[in-house]
Amino acid sequence: MLDNTASVWELEQANKISQTFATSLDVMEIARLATDGLVEKFRSAFARIWLVEPDREMLKLVASSGLYTRTDGEFSRIPMGAFKVGRIAQNRVSLLSNNLAEESWVKDPQWALDNNIKGFAGYPLVSKEGVIGVLAVFSHQAMSPEFLKILSSFCTTLTVALELAALYQKKLQTSDIKAPQSIIDNPSLSDGLARILGQATVVVLGTEQRLALSQTQLFLRLAEILNDLDCTYCRLTYGPDAVALETIASAPTLDEGRQAWEQSTFGRLSLIASYFDGLLTISADQNVGATKIALTFPLQPRELRVRVQCGSPLVQMGLTQMAYAAGLNVCMSKDQQVPLLTDQVDLVEVSDSVIWVNHEAAMTPSGVKAEINLSITTEQLREAVEAVSQDATWGLNEPQLCQQLSNRELEVIALLVQGLRDRDIAEKLFISNSTVKFHINNIMTKLEAKTRMQALYNLMQTNGTQF
Template sequence: MSDPSPNLLNVPRLLFDLHQANRIAQSIYGCLDAREIANRVTQELVEQFNCRLARIWLVERQFPHLKLVASSGLYTNTDGCFGQVPMGAFKVGKIAQNRVSFLSNNLADEPWVKDRDWAIHHGIQGFAGYPLATPETVVGVLAVFSCEPLAPEFLEILLSLCTTVTVALGNALEFEKSQHSKSAQRSPLNLPSPMLSDRLAHILQRVPLKLVGTERSLPISLTYLFLRLAEVVQQLNCMTCSLIYEQEFAILRSIVPVSEAIALEENSLQDSFLPHEIEHISFASTCLGGRLEAILDSPQTILQIALQLPYAQEPNPIRVRVNMRSPALQFAFSQMVVAAGFSLCVTPSKKIPLISDRSSLIYESQYVVWVQHDSPIIPKTVKAKIDLETNPRQLRQAIETIMGGGIWGIEDDTQTQPTLSVREREVMKLLTQGLRDRQIANRLYISESTVKFHINNTLAKLKAKTRMQALYQLMQNGWFDDRR
């Protein structure tokens, strides 16, 4: 078979790069710290795409310049000679000013390069610079440097990733701006801190607020959630609010009008009615041992929203780790773990139960709970199987059963996913990078016939007819997903 046209994109490589970029997008989901977002993106570009250097500059509105906020790879400091770049100066400043991307695979030969010897010394060949811009404004600039020529597949994915990063940074910067604005309106530091009822009254403005019980000082975590809920219900034209202090709980109860156009039968609401912040508050309250309820009262024109939080939170003794491919499922099962009475953990350990749908992580724990939702096949080594209809009580039973040495939810006729050897996984992963059999053999110091042997073994295990089918199955089941 003749070689494919060099003008065509390498489909396996494109799929793999898309998979990696999706993981970067997931890592910044919900983050409202602009510097943290920038740091995560540059670090992932270096680790996942083998970039020699990745940097992000953000536009500082009060001054006409770009400020370097994240640098990963060859340099990690952000206060060097490119720490601040005036708009229009150097290539980075021109990218921001003109909102035009720039690509090169011969960096040392470019006339605009300030220090050609630096590029030659470090073997830098590829450079890509993209403006992080919306139709209205420029947020910053993303630049990557590589020791190898930048593949067209990577450049396609990087362009798409820049859009995601721009949106995330824009949201974070708007959030930080609003926080600074609120901070400027607060009382001087030498005055005593106002009680929660005073702060709620300030947010709710003309909404009647009723205080029930003796007011007491609350931890900052509880105070924050109550204030966030007050901001949300105030946007929903709240009719009245009550702050209630009981013996073990503090409760903020509000009444919100619901128009007939969005009121539905059987006491349910359209998902679009309540802001997304409600989900975040609900999850955080669950982590603190509380709960948030939204109840539609008859005749379905009034919505009661109540946040109940305990004064003291007892730490849960058993820690559980959740690592899902989808951010929505990550959120849902993290919330379920807390609702089941466990503590969330992010550090991998053989002794810590793992809830996941990623095949690449099943060796990280002795107690794997597999989430089955898009395929009837499960890995052979898992000890428990749950699905999207599992409730917190069942999850607790599953984890307690497997930690006691048993198996939960796996029937004898359950289809199991074949286990690939380390070498088979290495060969298949190199295939996703567009390498040919001979190149893989050279990379792994094995013969070309051995490479074909491992590929044929993998196809047989997966019952795949072609390499493309096998790669698709492996990607869908997270075999190449090394995220921790």
């Protein structure tokens, strides 16, 4: 279903599906939009989502799109550990098969042949608390292994959205706040905050604006946490570019025990907020023995745009959050002029403005405009994006590929520049032909070249051939 040249485009399709349910707080609607999108964007035969029931004994089919749309059929409820879907949920193992009719676990191989179903991809929806469901995609075409990478990123977003919706629906059922829906419909977020925070003072600065439903719910969720922390003062600020809820609370200010406190107190709020363009910051002030807590969402699109496409979901999330903190507009544009933050070599080859994310001490690919690592600050990240947006470079040490070569390799390539053949080089350096070839292979590896001519070209591009 995917190939290397289509990876960026396919990632964009997955993100477009995510955007359809990003602001929904209805579990069934989110699941349906996800399966509808997979059928439409990836031309799947059909797609299904099962969610784990409260007793964690069974999986319930909640959405089915494409060839089958009913959710009350034979596989409407699957025991944990039964069939392939149940085992995916139980073992938390993803699966991709392109020979569905030949798989021993398929109940009816003839059904797969009759309907020309070749590919199957199953992925567990995993939260911090455990598996909450399984996503399955069936295809008429073979799927490539890269499709599981697409599903990995997509399922992370889907899981967060489903968790947030489930939390909201549970709140509606158990909350003792009267007419909770009025909080959502009312453009005054401060009213909702005041109801939750009780006797705490809520100060509003700026003109209140109607926010996205997801943003409102996350502000209210933070208010619930702050209420448990006995906060007595909160400030809601509507600025020209962002809205923020800030407070100061008593909390551990030392590193020891602080991480555990943040995890137990705020849980996945930071992760969930990041998927809706928000940023949760928690910073200790040693001088006053307190902690500042702030949740911020952008109000207007930012002019300076950047794309983020990293292999690790953790790196992807961290750089996305940092980009928002730097005042950047993170987008999925196809415009190759929009700077791309990536650690994927194959994306460098098809992108015009690449900011290379070097977090494995790997050699920087040729053709990138800037290089950063995971210790970069928000100010430095913005500088890098601004530079690349203006077709300048940033953070690149002037390439000194010749310094990566040994003295003997420098001697060999100097003779190559003069047009000498392997045999002539061997005679001049008093080494064998095989040793010459060994050095040339090392040179091509270090210069990231497939041929000798390309190696010479790469070296000349860096003024490395000053012989």
